[in-house]
Amino acid sequence: MALSVLISGGGVAGPALAFWLNRHGHATTIVEQAPALRVGGQAVDFRGPSIAVLEKMGVLAHVRAQATGMGPATIVDEQGRPIAEEPAEVSSGELEIVWGSLARILHDAVRDQTEYRFGTRITGLDDQGEKVAATFSDGSAETYDLVIGADGLHSGLRALVFGPEEQFVTQLGQCFCYFDIENHLNIDHRGIFLESPGRMAGLQGVEPDQPARAMLYMAAHDLAFDYRDTEGNRRLFAERYAGLGWEVPNILRALATADPVYFDTIAQVHLAEYSRGRIALIGDAAWCASPRSGMGTSLAVVGAYVLAHELRAARGDHRAAFARYQQLLMPYAARCKKLAIDSLKAEAPTGPFGRAVRRLSLHALRLPFVSKIVAERALAVGRSFRLPEYEQG
Helix, strand or coil, rough: CCEEEECCCCHHHHHHHHHHHHHHHCCCEEEEECCCCCCCCCCCEEEHHHHHHHHHHHHHHHHHHHECCCCCCEECCCCCCEEECHHHHHCCCCCCEHHHHHHHHHHHCCCCCEEEEEEEEEEEEECCCCCCEEECCCEEEECCCCCECCCCCCCCHHHHHCCCCCEEEEEEEEEEEEEECCCCCCCCCCCEEECCEEEEEEECCCCEEEEEEEEEEECCCCCCCCCCCCCHHHHHHHHHHHHCCCCCCHHHHHHHHHCEEEEEEEEEECCCCCCCCCCCCCCHHCCCCCCCCCCCHHHHHHHHHHHHHHEEEHCCCHHHHHHHHHHHHHHHHHHHHHHHHHHHHCCCCCHHHHHHHHHHHHHHHHHHHHHHHHHHCCCHHHHHHCCCCCCCC
16 A cells, blocks of 8 residues: 655664665655755664665665764863773764765665755644645645654644653753864874863864864753853853863864754653554654664664554555654664663763773773773673564565
């Protein structure tokens, strides 16, 4: 049974889902509020079964060709002296690529079969039982068999169907920003990070003659942080990072004029159900584990594969497919959320004793067997999901 499916969000989860739905004979439309395909962005990575999904999609070779090839990250003190080398697997997984490059690969894989509507968002949904009537920001209206929200942590579709964001989003006590910066250190396929109580500053570079990526993470338990307040957030980070050493003064000078700058909080999404009627959520809109899990992209790709194949296995019975999809993905997402929380606790210890333990653990990374154990543990949760076996296709 061929279905018409509306997908909100043209990042990763949306086109990954459209790929499989197209292959199974369904008609897909993606609405994306950005005026055009977005480029750039932070590096994202793949772990565990998501790599197998990329291979099944026929895009793994393209992803590998544009991989960052990021090496270990150096952790330094305020004088820039190395303290430890963190294995690449911790922050870069098994395969890393810049978000915009991945978005382009996925767009190219579906654009000939999927209708894209850029500069558009869903403004209303009416689940009529047999169909879903959708209205759009451009004043148009259409009906679809199914509607899927793949529009991220701040999902507009989730707000329309499930309720306000604050009901489902849990803040984990950090806010962050990242932006491009002149690579005057000639950083080449590595990252450099400074840790300080309540603050972290970092630089990552893929090529020594290309801009580096600057990032700042800080404790935000006492903040009412609005990720949309660009100018206010520039001032906030400048105030909180004043006086910190290493490259922080240069990073703050660049932050004052950088455009664009991406601000947000470290947060998770907790839902009791991923669907209502003929409307379902996928990716960060459904289960965001936060960037600190390192699993957002992997979960999105695996979730898309499972949802599309469960719809196929259920012969279009969306109730059965949505239920099975949730049954399979929710435990995996829960493990990824715990991974993020454990990571935050380890990197932001409280009290003198906790900070001393953190310093010892960093120094221990100089031992090869310790580094190997840390690398394996960084990949363990990602590899903990086994892809279901479906009929070929």
